[in-house]
Amino acid sequence: MATENKNLSVYDKTIIPSAEHLRFGIVVSEWNHEITEALFKGAREALMDCGAKTENIRRWNVPGSFELTFGCKKMLTTQQVDAVIAIGSVIQGETKHFDFVCSAVAQGIKDLNVHFDTPVIFCVLTDNTLQQAKDRSGGKHGNKGTEAAIAAIQMAVLGT
Numbered sequence: 242m243a244t245e246n247k248n249l250s251v252y253d254k255t256i257i258p259s260a261e262h263l264r265f266g267i268v269v270s271e272w273n274h275e276i277t278e279a280l281f282k283g284a285r286e287a288l289m290d291c292g293a294k295t296e297n298i299r300r301w302n303v304p305g306s307f308e309l310t311f312g313c314k315k316m317l318t319t320q321q322v323d324a325v326i327a328i329g330s331v332i333q334g335e336t337k338h339f340d341f342v343c344s345a346v347a348q349g350i351k352d353l354n355v356h357f358d359t360p361v362i363f364c365v366l367t368d369n370t371l372q373q374a375k376d377r378s379g380g381k382h383g384n385k386g387t388e389a390a391i392a393a394i395q396m397a398v399l400g401t
């Protein structure tokens with residue numbers, strides 16, 4: 242199902258576990274700051290709506306989406322967190338750089354989920370245009386950050 246057929250911000254709070262006792266790390270790319278701040282806002286609001294405490298949400302910034310893998314690895318290995326959310330916005334430019342950045346960060350985040358026992362949620366928009374990114378970070382298709390927060394809660398309690 243394409244995003245255009247699913248609002249990213251819709252969740253049923255009655256079936257989402259409480260986040261009251263959970264600790265979250267959120268690593269935010271500064272590239273396309275307008276988009277990543279909107280994603281972070283959506284994620285933070287959803288986490289708190291599900292009971293998370295402000296003091297249990299730790300945010301770090303990294304320069305771009307390529308650095309999300311290292312930032313999340315450092316978060317995992319130095320902080321006591323139950324889940325990490327990687328937030329980025331990659332927008333197609335004139336060259337193939339988009340393809341390399343998107344592939345690198347997707348593979349990097351996947352590798353962290355393989356090698357570590359704490360879930361890392363992929364909240365990286367990979368859009369053809371700025372408008373597509375706006376539509377998915379609080380626009381007509383909802384907010385990917387909200388979706389990522391719910392996934393983070395669900396994965397943090399998986400198997401417990």
Ligand SMILES: Nc1c(NC[C@H](O)[C@H](O)[C@H](O)CO)[nH]c(=O)[nH]c1=O
Pocket residue numbers: 270272273304305306307308329330331332333342
């Ligand atoms: N073009 C975008 C980038 N590029 C920067 C890289 O992510 C990286 O920071 C740089 O290559 C230095 O290692 N990053 C994004 O997050 N979004 C883009 O659209």
Ligand SMILES: CC(=O)[C@@H](O)COP(=O)(O)O
Pocket residue numbers: 331332333334335336337338339340342
């Ligand atoms: C994803 C990118 O790195 C890209 O936005 C950079 O733009 P360009 O391909 O025009 O150098």
